[in-house]
Amino acid sequence: MSAQAETTSGAAEQVVVRNGVSIDPTFAEAFPMKATRVLITAHNDIWARNAAVAMTGFATSVIACGCEAGIERMLSPDETPDGRPGVAVLLFSMSGKELAKQLERRVGQCVLTCPTTAVYAGLDDGEAVALGKNLRFFGDGWQISKMIDGKRYWRVPVMDGEFVAQETTAVMKAVGGGNLLLLARDTDAALAGAEAAVEAMRAVPGVIMPFPGGVVRSGSKVGSKYASLMASTNDAFCPALIPLAKKTELDAGTRCVMEIVIDGLTEADVSAAMRAGIEAIVARGGDAGVTRISAGNYGGKLGPFHFHLHKLLGAEASI
Amino acid sequence: MSAAQGFRLRLRAQPDFRVDLSPLQPAVLAGRDVGEVARLELRHANAHVELGELFDVDALPSEAPELRIEGDLRRFDRIGQGMDGGRLSVTGEVGDYLGAAMRAGEIVVDGSAGHLAACEMAGGRLEVLGDVGDFAAGALPGSMDGMRGGTLVVRGNAGARFGDRMRRGTVLLLGDAGDFCASRMVAGTIALAGRVGAHCGYGMRRGTLVFGGSAPDVPATFAETSHDIRVMWALLSRSLGKLHPAFEGRPARAPRRVVGDLAADGKGEWLIAG
Known part of the structure; x- marks a missing residue:
């Protein structure tokens, strides 16, 4: 890859180099989604996490999982409604209806079933969707409703006592599909850089990185030569295809690329997370092996949210 | 007299019979003047009595609807x-x-x-x-x-x-x-x-x-x-x-x-x- 990169409009823009890391003059393109936050508490943080991990399993991409979900952060007892340790979980989907379906299934199968847990709404404002509203029927008539401070809770008798679930949670408009592409000299360097970036991004509230460990190695493009597939491998960023693909974004020194996908409750949250990720890579320096940062987009025609890497860095004026 | 958001009622005389005070609601009285409030009719047994016959009415400098009532109101339901x-x-x-x-x-x-x-x-x-x-x-x-x-x-x-x-x-x-x-x-x-x-x-x-x-x-x-x-x-x-x-x-x-x-x-x- 040269020091020049083509923008989507065809105009040439300069690459910014920071501490030996090149940052492409491009942007990540993201889409509107619907999101909710739920708070899971339990007897201790181990069981709260067990429930959250189960609930956010198989939720890497809306392409086939129905939703994208992840642990936002752990909660200390003084941050939860019932004073126990907890976990904040974010769920994103393409529609409020699908989100409601996924939420009910996942809470029903993964939180209701997990010892000692309780589940609460993590958002106050927005359209209400069922949380414990329908799960209460598991109680077979023994369930009890309790209104406390204007919020309705359901108490379902279970074998370890009772499962407490707030009746509804709120759904808000959100942003999905922010992303960073980390181009590295080899697998070790790519993994180490991606891990550092994800760790920094996890400190940002309101976002999740839904893929395993926050990282995806199978970045995709829209469409495929096979009519039945809606997405296929991002050949322009596959090192194996440098000499073969019609168009490649890589040079011969790039032998491994990792992508970090970010879903956030707001555009500002996604921006903050992407900025944190870029800064973490830059702080490590190009010598650590991640030599270039890029981002995926569809020419700016599909998603209304454009996260320009240089703007995130505040680098436009210093090129 | 100018309209007010709040009023103070001080009981001046005990009624002969029980009085229904349900018409006195802060949000309903807000925006009226003292004279209007004093002329409000209240049910008094099977008859009516003007509020001003029982209470002294003052305006309060409230910005939100407010009503203060003072006195022994055991005959007021x-x-x-x-x-x-x-x-x-x-x-x-x-x-x-x-x-x-x-x-x-x-x-x-x-x-x-x-x-x-x-x-x-x-x-x-x-x-x-x-x-x-x-x-x-x-x-x-x-x-x-x-x-x-x-x-x-x-x-x-x-x-x-x-x-x-x-x-x-x-x-x-x-x-x-x-x-x-x-x-x-x-x-x-x-x-x-x-x-x-x-x-x-x-x-x-x-x-x-x-x-x-x-x-x-x-x-x-x-x-x-x-x-x-x-x-x-x-x-x-x-x-x-x-x-x-x-x-x-x-x-x-x-x-x-x-x-x-x-x-x-x-x-x-x-x-x-x-």
Whole structure:
């Protein structure tokens, strides 16, 4: 890859180099989604996490999982409604209806079933969707409703006592599909850089990185030569295809690329997370092996949210 | 005279018979002038009397609807009945039906209230610094449901049938309750800091009684459960603690729990924290 990169409009823009890391003059393109936050508490943080991990399993991409979900952060007892340790979980989907379906299934199968847990709404404002509203029927008539401070809770008798679930949670408009592409000299360097970036991004509230460990190695493009597939491998960023693909974004020194996908409750949250990720890579320096940062987009025609890497860095004026 | 948002009424003369004060609502009076308010007609037995014949009326420099009433109002019923907003405060005793069916706003009475206070209350906040009579937070005669929303705080004692047929809402009683407290209760929460009389929870179907003071005698138609209720107790006790310091600091220790009335489905609960 040269020091020049083509923008989507065809105009040439300069690459910014920071501490030996090149940052492409491009942007990540993201889409509107619907999101909710739920708070899971339990007897201790181990069981709260067990429930959250189960609930956010198989939720890497809306392409086939129905939703994208992840642990936002752990909660200390003084941050939860019932004073126990907890976990904040974010769920994103393409529609409020699908989100409601996924939420009910996942809470029903993964939180209701997990010892000692309780589940609460993590958002106050927005359209209400069922949380414990329908799960209460598991109680077979023994369930009890309790209104406390204007919020309705359901108490379902279970074998370890009772499962407490707030009746509804709120759904808000959100942003999905922010992303960073980390181009590295080899697998070790790519993994180490991606891990550092994800760790920094996890400190940002309101976002999740839904893929395993926050990282995806199978970045995709829209469409495929096979009519039945809606997405296929991002050949322009596959090192194996440098000499073969019609168009490649890589040079011969790039032998491994990792992508970090970010879903956030707001555009500002996604921006903050992407900025944190870029800064973490830059702080490590190009010598650590991640030599270039890029981002995926569809020419700016599909998603209304454009996260320009240089703007995130505040680098436009210093090129 | 200019319009005002708030008014002060000072009782000048006791009426010969009972007076219905339900027309006096802060939100309804707001925007009127003193003269208009003084000419309001009130039901007085089977006749009418102008407000100005009984009260001195002053405007208050309030920015929101407010009404202050001062005097011995034991012959005045239905104060704040059906109230839908604003603030109403009374200094003195009041008659029956205080805050009956109120939906929003706040009523504070620095004194005691008669019977049927907060009956069928649906929203807002009502606080009585003294005692309340029988059937507080209960149902109107002939009605199936009692209090159905909002918050009632009684700092003194309550008469019989406190919370009879109560369906929703939160009640704090800092003094003692009379006989048949929470009888036929359908749902909601009653927190008691004092003692209760005979037949507490008679016919109780659902709902929660929290005993923060002395432990009551548990009737034969209630049964003890031993499961872990710390989650719900944490939620409930935190909420009650915000309403009054008497219930603060309770989450640390889970209360004893009994359920009943088993003669009426048995889904009501007593949380005995005292």
